[in-house]
Amino acid sequence: MAQGSGSRVPWSKWIVPVLAFGMLATAAHVWLNTNVLGHKDVCGGLVSTAAAEAVFPATGRISDRYGLDSRPGDALDFKCTVWSSSVLPGSADEHLLIWGSRERGDFAFTGGRWHSPATVSFFSGDVTGGVGDGQGWVLLPSSCTRSLPALIEGHAPERSDPVELARLLTDVANRAAVRAGCAGDRPMAAPRSLSAAPTQRAVSDATLCGVPGLVFPGADGGNGKATETVQERTGPTWACEVKGHATYAVTQEPKILAEIAASPGYAQQPQVAGRRVSGFDTRHVVTDCSGTPTYFSLELDRSYTSALGTPGTPTPDELFKSFLDVVGKRYGCSASTP
Structure with a gap:
């Protein structure tokens, strides 16, 4: 008689439970960790x-x-x-x-x-x-x-x-x-790609936000320690944040301009540098730039407001005038409106 012949377990005795356990584990993983067979x-x-x-x-x-x-x-x-x-x-x-x-x-x-x-x-x-x-x-x-x-x-x-x-x-x-019940004639199509978000950099001694002549939003000489994040002008919207000081933004995007004009509180504002402007206040306005409505926004931050009154610090009105004058030239709105 062969030695140990009665001690062997047929493969069918153990392979079926192993397969069953594997199937149960897989099903549990699919159910608990993925959305397969979940709600649509x-x-x-x-x-x-x-x-x-x-x-x-x-x-x-x-x-x-x-x-x-x-x-x-x-x-x-x-x-x-x-x-x-x-x-x-x-x-x-x-x-x-x-x-x-x-x-x-x-x-x-x-x-x-x-x-x-x-x-x-x-x-x-x-x-x-x-x-x-x-x-x-x-x-x-x-x-x-x-x-x-x-x-x-x-x-x-x-x-x-x-x-x-x-x-x-x-x-x-x-x-x-x-x-x-307010959908358009056809569904809106999502963008296939997005422009890369810009990275922070030191403010140049020669320019602010890459715009020569733009007044620094802070005390004179403070730009040496400041940093900025600047949108490249690849579309109808441009913005620059001078960290802790101010954020500048311009847009000519038609849908945004239409919604701005349709919002409560939108009205004619005091002229800026001889230009007619409309908006919500003196630092969030729309003006005409070569026939195109253009929105300008200036948001002020703590480092700027804490420096107000310090020699060499421009007033908010001076800042906005510089913004509209200098950046506005890029959009064809350098000429004053009579």
Whole structure:
């Protein structure tokens, strides 16, 4: 009799349980850590789970947990938090805030909860918006404007893909417009690419924001320690942030200009350097530049305001006049309006 012949276990006795365990583990991974077989939409149908999943830096199960928080009387006033969850070791739940709201037409240039326009990649054409540092927005069609323009805003986790965020927000904007009954003739198409956001650099002794002759927003000689972030003029919107001092912005984007003019409080303002201007105050105005409406915005920061009264520090009016005079030449608005 062969030795040990009765101690061997047939392969069929162990291979089936191993395969079954592997299948169960795979199914558990797919269910708990991916969105396979999950819901197609969340947030009351406004957010595609596939589009949301593309924004998150890592894969996970997509859900909206608490659903859509909407305000009665305005279908474009809502909030929803989209979650990506995973049980993989070292992973953590991440979330994406989607926000439908109405803002003054120049919201992107006035600070508050909005990032500096100098750090934002703007896009225009079929859809108008901007994305930068995990935050983005897209304008809804003008037919959705009710006193104030409507927009879709998104706040994404760090390391999120900005192009995917722009695509998601455009898709949400299209769905929201349809739900509100104000969609255009065809859906807006998301941008295929975005310009790179500029990096911070030291202020040159010769120029500020790359513009010769622009007055420094601070005490005389303070530019030696200042840094700036400057948008290259590759589109209708240009901006420069002098860190801690001031942020300059100019746009000729037609949809933004139309929403600015349609916002409450927009009215004729005192002339600047002999030019007729309209806007919301003396530092957020629109003027005519060779037949094109052009918006100029100047936001002041603490390092500048704390230096006011110091010898060599220009006044806010002097700063804005320099801005409109010097930067305006780039846009064909150097001649004064009689």
